[in-house]
Amino acid sequence: EESLITLRFRIDGVLHPAATLSPSTYVEILSHIKLLSQMKLNVTREAQDGRFTLILPDVSFEVRSSVIPSGFGETMVLRLLDPHSLFISFEELGLREDDVSTLREELKRPNGMILVTGPTGSGKTTTLYAFLASIKSPELKMLTLENPIEYHLEGVQQTQVDPTEGYSFAEGLKAILRQDPDVILIGEIRDLQTADTALNASLTGHLVFSTLHTNDAAGALPRLIDLGVQPSLLAPALNLIVAQRLVRRLCENCKTPVSLTDAVRDQARDFIKALPKNVLRETFSTPVFYEARGCSACGELGYRGRIGLFEFLKLTPHFDKLLHSEGFSEPDILEAAREQGFVTMQEDGILKALHGQTSLSEVERATGPIDWKRSLKTKKA
Incomplete structure (x- = not known):
């Protein structure tokens, strides 16, 4: 939406609302993930794909990122790839x-x-x-x-x-x-x-x-x-x-x-x-x-x-x-x-x-x- 960003998690194949973000907070998160994914920050009207590794204390994940333009800015989807699966x-x-x-x-x-x-x-x-x-x-x-x-x-x-x-x-x-x-x-x-x-x-x-x-x-x-x-x-x-x-x-x-x-x-x-x-x-x-x-x-x-x-x-x-x-x-x-x-x-x-x-x-x-x-x-x- 124009004034509200909804964060949703797809858990076991079903989407669940998780949080709402302000546009300014979302832009900061989006920019950081685009950097991690080696995407171009100045490109906002084209689809971009990337990936990065998320390292946690007990486990690490490969993250595939996708960004596409929409009517109210860029839409982002992150997919976690668990090697243990x-x-x-x-x-x-x-x-x-x-x-x-x-x-x-x-x-x-x-x-x-x-x-x-x-x-x-x-x-x-x-x-x-x-x-x-x-x-x-x-x-x-x-x-x-x-x-x-x-x-x-x-x-x-x-x-x-x-x-x-x-x-x-x-x-x-x-x-x-x-x-x-x-x-x-x-x-x-x-x-x-x-x-x-x-x-x-x-x-x-x-x-x-x-x-x-x-x-x-x-x-x-x-x-x-x-x-x-x-x-x-x-x-x-x-x-x-x-x-x-x-x-x-x-x-x-x-x-x-x-x-x-x-x-x-x-x-x-x-x-x-x-x-x-x-x-x-x-x-x-x-x-x-x-x-x-x-x-x-x-x-x-x-x-x-x-x-x-x-x-x-x-x-x-x-x-x-x-x-x-x-x-x-x-x-x-x-x-x-x-x-x-x-x-x-x-x-x-x-x-x-x-x-x-x-x-x-x-x-x-x-x-x-x-x-x-x-x-x-x-x-x-």
Whole structure:
């Protein structure tokens, strides 16, 4: 606003008002951060990006800064990058036992591609780095192509694209392939050239990880075809597609059981009975869901940290036939996936809610309104 500056913190994906500042105080803070970020102080009508290191007594953070012009002056956003968040296990990410088993099996392969899909801020980079950390070995040469390099990984050769100099993902990937890599991480697939090069690399003895912006795992295949990829390339090259969202994790200190109506309780029981056999689960004799309450331990928010909701689409030989058929659609892909025990992100979220890890309201915030009947009908089809 013209006479008031609002400071907000995004905590676990949700914005919270923190303080208000006078324009004069804000200008002082803005100038100091621009200096730390090596931005130009006299440039106020152009967007600028920078970074600096924040060193505290017990920990240090990399800070990425962004400044853009607005109607009432410059707007600033700071993003804290915690290097300790990289050292996270698959279980801590939120993967179920059956998904961990599938993932470890796929990561043992010497070649092929694993795609991680989801919107910006859904945790894709953290997941990709967890993949690298789980297979890191002196016997493997691992290279990344990122924009920008967010975290520095020991034992991994990291490179960065520079579109302003004509060094794109497509050009960088071609250069990386001349560096004799075993494992390649590509920050994002945005065009046909990058997609084709990456898929062909996965067919010629390389294990490739990358990301794609789609709403779900099934949508990744039509998206690649829309880019111009030949359908005949997909099934042989793609090992696994992982889609994900992040939800807030309930505070264990104050989470409260929710009173369920008989209808919801019956729907939850039917949901549990309809789960695929490959989903390892405990027996829920009486379904219980929890909601956030708030206490001193969680800053009265009711949540502490975040956990992922995932869906795994494994490309079996059955998909090769489907992808060669004319006019196949996302529902066709989903139906084929259901036959091999596919669980959607929303269903994974319901399972996590049953385990008391998150709330149904968080699952709905990330995946949309829960339609129990639709889920059950699709599973039994």
